Amino acid sequence: MNTVFHPIRLAGLSLQNRLAMAPMTRSRARPDGSPSPLTACYYAQRAGLGLIISEGTQPSDEGQGYLATPGIYTDAHVAGWKQVTDAVHAQGGRIFIQLMHAGRMSHPDNTPRREPGVAPSAIAPGAGMFTATGMQPIPSPRALSTEQVRQTVQDFRHAARRAIEAGADGVEIHGANAYLVQQFLAPSANTRDDEYGGSIANRARFAIEVATAIAEEIGPDKTAIRLSPGLSLWGIDEGEQGPELYRYLVAELNKLGLAYLHIMHLGDEALLAELRSLWQGALILNRPGRPREQIGADIAAGLAELESYGAMVLANPDFVERLKLNAPLNEADKNSFYGGNEQGYTDYPTLRDAQPA
Template sequence: MKTLFTPIHVGNLTLPNRIIMPPLTRNRAGVKGIPNELNAEYYAQRATAGLIVAEGTYPHPTGRAYTGQPGIYTDEQVAGWRLVTDAVHQAGGRIFLQLHHGGRLTHSSLLPNGVLPVAPSAVRPKGKAHTSFGKADYETPRALELAEIPQVVEMFRYATERAVVAGFDGVELHGANGYLPHLFLSNLTNLRTDKYGGSVENRTRFFLEVVKAMVSINGGNYVGVKVSPWKFLPNDIEEIDTEAIYPYLAKQLSLLGLAYLHVQLPIVTFDNQPDAPFDLAKLIRPNFQGVMMVDGSLDREKAIARIESGDTDLVAFGRAFLANPDLIERLRIDAPLNQVDYNTFYTPGTQGYTDYPTLQQLNAA
């Protein structure tokens, strides 16, 4: 029987367990988006994960979503990430990088020359952006011109190329949670009448072009994809034809020989997050012929049940990994977990970042 601790082949890697550290935004890369030794320490502490997927990283300055977010565009950013990948590999770990274009979920103050955020259509999101001067209302984005779209696709191709140089074992496309690729999928945020809007085939076109561009650098084994069907209320994104678009998208992604497909399930700790009318993992599983990962506030028992049922091959633990650098050992022996300090998610420095104790440290104390 498969368990959380059964090894598995993912892309070009053999993972010693099926417990994944998913991308977790921490905003500790400074104003220039350059990872540093503190980031390297944080990821290396968690190298016992089957796989680490490093936090969402902008592929181009016009795709930056937050202050303090890392990039993979400049030589300095690549060198910073090399510190991280070297530290993780020296600790025996494996690490992918998530490529993340903010789309409309950013602010002109974070972008070069104060340009407006871009999206498939000029639909303003609810909520506020995190900027260097505090929270600010989201702006109405500028709809991408048809002639611009190949340039945006190229951003992801180039970022994948840079990730190879930075020493990553692979890359993941953030195609979820209301960011740019996801915006093209929803007919509530994609109002286009050209070849990128309207039908399911048209609305998935940009998404698939981006994935194919990423695959072109180092093959499908080097690329994972994250999706979040149904609703993601904090980022004001939802769909009305989930049951049509995701099986189609999953089938098309299957043809590319990807490392994995990462499915974000509804996160129960978000206020007013609605229950999906169907099991999203079961919706996608029959349509994707490859390794699948689920993510969504699962505890140990629920994760074991998902693996044993065959619904998924990998399970991601987000906040648990944030607060427990030795999460693998704690899950193995069913030990208590450290509690998450929500107040230090996005603050600078070591507090709530690299200072969570391991079981060994607690026992020694």
């Protein structure tokens, strides 16, 4: 456990510890997609972690999938995020904005253009989406043309530049959790016959081009990516070639000198060890549902430089202090995860709140 409290240098940044706040959608953005002052408070409360990775933030109108998620491509978005980054920095924290294009995981009712989502191929995920009128089935997406794929790469580039203008310390590409980047990786979602489909190299091309474009725009030391090898969710099936695909993808990404690789680990320990050996930079590891008593184990074992945590950080603004003192943790209120106001967002008590006046 003690190793997680050691400071570390990450891509030129001094982090006060090796704990990261995992990206978590909270669906509390304003109608125009800009973060509110409440969002600034939420992240600033958690600035005691070494690194904050923001909620998924769409790089374009087409990238939105859910209700009330933030964007980072307009002047209003930049102004809203500037409040967030300033608040985090004022508390001594560091923050990367995660760029998330939902792809086919979208419903027209949730998006500015009121159109179905876009994807590698016109294949519906077979899932539902929460909208203002309740759960609705997700319609078949619009298949991107080759030129539209290239434009989407440029949308990511533009959003990364805007994130830096907003004061972010860097950006994390969301290449996991069944969203657009992973849709390109999975044969179940990608049946293209151009240079973005078919072979492993072709299916990995979009992820590599996005990472390359962003690294060119803002610098590789401000560019990171999150992957979830082997994820089976919302119709995503990477098939028997999945491990080979990730070995190829990680080796190619390693050549770019990115700030870090963030892996949501789903249990294939042999593959994780292989990816660790292929990746020469910093690795952040997330094990969903990991119990408290195992915090720090992957850092101690040399598998990762940082570990990221979600719900425990959501419910405990003073997460690091509680770990140091071996103090009890607040339980997360799942009913307030998505949407709403300060309840279940900025009102979780800290240890200091519990002290008598």
